[in-house]
Structure formats: C-alpha cells, structure tokens
Amino acid sequence: MEKITSLQNKKVKIWTSLQTKKGRDEHQLFLVETEHLIEEANNAxxxxxxxSDEDGDILVTKEIIRKLKTSQSTIHKLGLCAIPHFEKKRYKKVILLDEVQDPGNLGTIIRTAKSFGFGAIYCSENCCDAFNAKCVQSSQGAIFSMPIFRQDLKSVIAFLKKQGLKVLGTSLKKSIPLKEVQKINDIAILLGNEGQGVKDELLALCDEITRIEMDGFESLNVAIAGAILMYTLQ
Structure with a gap:
C-alpha cells in the first residue's frame, strides 16, 4: 500500500487541482466522496x-483528506476516478442544455435523464462542468453511465436534425402547451439557463416550442421543468 503524508507531495497537488475544471480537464480525473459513488465508479x-486515512489503495493523512474533500461531512475515503468518455452516435432521446449554471441542477437533470431512458446530454460550451463535485453528487452515480458531450448547440441541433430527431424547445413565449406535443420516439428537448431561458437564436432552430401549463406562477426550476418534460415524453 502506498502511503502519502505530505500536503506538498506531487500527487496531492494534482488531486487538489481536481477541485477546478482546469485541473480535471488537464488530468482527465475527478474525485468522489461517498461510498455509493465510489461503488458506482468501480462498477463503471x-x-x-x-x-483513505484508514484503509485504501493509497493511505493518506486526515489533513490530506480535509484538503481534498468538498463536503462538510467527516469522511475517511475518496475515490479517484477517470473521466468517462462515450462515443458520439445516434441516440433516440437526448437533452440539450443551454448555459445551465448550477451544478446541482445539472446533476439532477443527468439523474432524471438516466431514470427516464434518455440516451445522452449535450451541454453548451458555457454550461457548468458536469464533473464539478456538486454535480457528481447530485447525479447519484448516473454521471458514470450517461454520455455527456460539451459542444456548440447550433451544430448539435443541425446534427440531430440530420439524424431525424425532432428538436423541442422550451419557452413561455410563442409556444404550445405540453399536453399538445405529440409523443414521439426520436426527440431532443432543449432546456435553458436558470435566469434567461433558451437563447432566441437556438429557439429559432427548433421544430417546435412548448411550455408547461401552470396555474398562478410563471416559471419552474430548470431541473424540475426538465423532469416533467422527460416524464411526459419518455
């Protein structure tokens, strides 16, 4: 068993850098913090x-664990994981995300998409990072098996249309009620930024635009709205 005790150790510095997107991208690694996520990573x-500061592949000190963890809970082990990569192929049902900023929302969307049989998620280039610790935690392990791509959504929409998918935008303006949307097998649902929604130039590329009918309020959290749409159109 390898043992590391110094906070200045080269490996510790690399692991610490994984708290940033730049570090994760550079090393193609990220950390997970619960037994459940460690088990899911192992299964994937x-x-x-x-x-671990008790028993693991690499024995470290409590100080190193405290430096590396992001939660407030007392933990004794972390999982060091490789960022999974997936093939860009034809998926029947996909989610498109336009500048979703909150990693908790993104993680919940990933978990929900997995639950309702969606095949992949395309994030715009300005979305938050899917391997942010909060996003990974919120996904509850779905991030290990859900293909997630980061790409300009204009090119993604053109690509999906060529593959025969219907692109369904979401907006309160110039849209039809969700109950009027025809349920089909090949669909891409476009969800927008928490504050601004979907950009007009992306809505202009959609085949259809829908809204969730509400009584007495005008907006929903993007993860909740996404869950309603995915459940309805699964």
Whole structure:
C-alpha cells in the first residue's frame, strides 16, 4: 500500500487541482466522496484508486483528506476516478442544455435523464462542468453511465436534425402547451439557463416550442421543468 503524508507531495497537488475544471480537464480525473459513488465508479470501471486515512489503495493523512474533500461531512475515503468518455452516435432521446449554471441542477437533470431512458446530454460550451463535485453528487452515480458531450448547440441541433430527431424547445413565449406535443420516439428537448431561458437564436432552430401549463406562477426550476418534460415524453 502506498502511503502519502505530505500536503506538498506531487500527487496531492494534482488531486487538489481536481477541485477546478482546469485541473480535471488537464488530468482527465475527478474525485468522489461517498461510498455509493465510489461503488458506482468501480462498477463503471472508472475508479483508479481509493484514497483513505484508514484503509485504501493509497493511505493518506486526515489533513490530506480535509484538503481534498468538498463536503462538510467527516469522511475517511475518496475515490479517484477517470473521466468517462462515450462515443458520439445516434441516440433516440437526448437533452440539450443551454448555459445551465448550477451544478446541482445539472446533476439532477443527468439523474432524471438516466431514470427516464434518455440516451445522452449535450451541454453548451458555457454550461457548468458536469464533473464539478456538486454535480457528481447530485447525479447519484448516473454521471458514470450517461454520455455527456460539451459542444456548440447550433451544430448539435443541425446534427440531430440530420439524424431525424425532432428538436423541442422550451419557452413561455410563442409556444404550445405540453399536453399538445405529440409523443414521439426520436426527440431532443432543449432546456435553458436558470435566469434567461433558451437563447432566441437556438429557439429559432427548433421544430417546435412548448411550455408547461401552470396555474398562478410563471416559471419552474430548470431541473424540475426538465423532469416533467422527460416524464411526459419518455
């Protein structure tokens, strides 16, 4: 068993950098913090090592664990994971995300998409990072098996249309009620930023635009709205 005690150790510095998107992108690694996520990572064959101050692949000090963890809970182990990569192929049902900023929302959308049989998620280039610790935690392990791509959505929409998918935008303006949307097998649902919604230039590329009928209020959290749409159109 490898043992590391110094906060200045080169590996500790690399692991610490994984708290940033730049570090995760550079090393193609990220950390997970619960037994459940460590188990899910292992099942997905992306777990590289367990760092622990008790018993693991790499024995570290409590100080190192405290430096690396992001939660307030007392924990004794972390999972070091490789960022999973998936093939860009034809998926029948996909989610498109336009600048979703909150990692908790993104993680919930990933978890919901997995639950309702959606095949992939395309994030715009300005979305929050899917491997942010809060997003990973909110996904409850779905992030290990849900293909997530980061790409300009204009090109993605053109690509999906060529593959025969209907692109369904979401907006309160110039839209039809969700109950009037025809349920089909090949669909891409476009969800927008928490404050601004979907950009007009992306809505202009959609085949249809819908809204969730509400009584007495005008907006829903993007993750909740996404869940309603995915459940209805699964």
């Amino acid at each position: 064959h992306v777990l590289k090592a367990i760092l």
